[in-house]
Amino acid sequence: MPLSTEIPMPIDPGSAPLTRREMLALLPEVPGWTLENGRLWRRFTFQSVGEAAAFITTVIEIGAKTGADHYPDIVLSQYRHVDVLWYTYACGGLTRTDFVLAAKLNSLAAKKGFFK
Numbered sequence: 269m270p271l272s273t274e275i276p277m278p279i280d281p282g283s284a285p286l287t288r289r290e291m292l293a294l295l296p297e298v299p300g301w302t303l304e305n306g307r308l309w310r311r312f313t314f315q316s317v318g319e320a321a322a323f324i325t326t327v328i329e330i331g332a333k334t335g336a337d338h339y340p341d342i343v344l345s346q347y348r349h350v351d352v353l354w355y356t357y358a359c360g361g362l363t364r365t366d367f368v369l370a371a372k373l374n375s376l377a378a379k380k381g382f383f384k
Contacts (some may be wrong), residue, residue, distance in 0.1 A: 285361025
């Protein structure tokens, strides 16, 4: 089953994060994402600040609507670059939920035309 179709699990504080081997096994399922400083990272570039802002709203909606109540760090730079960094602070590392939400973001962003 593709990650984008999984239901993200709520985070249980203190549970163990994924191992490096587990992260590397999941990484091919989230094209465009890389592991950077222990986080799942991707940069999205837009034509305008309005497009970037609409995308940021989409990212926040994914965390809210999936039931996981889990959100990434989001950085807007130069008014058109949006960095999204998934990480589970309650576990001190990456969890499967981070990868599931990254896959859902890829899927939803493609449907909304953010990837051109």
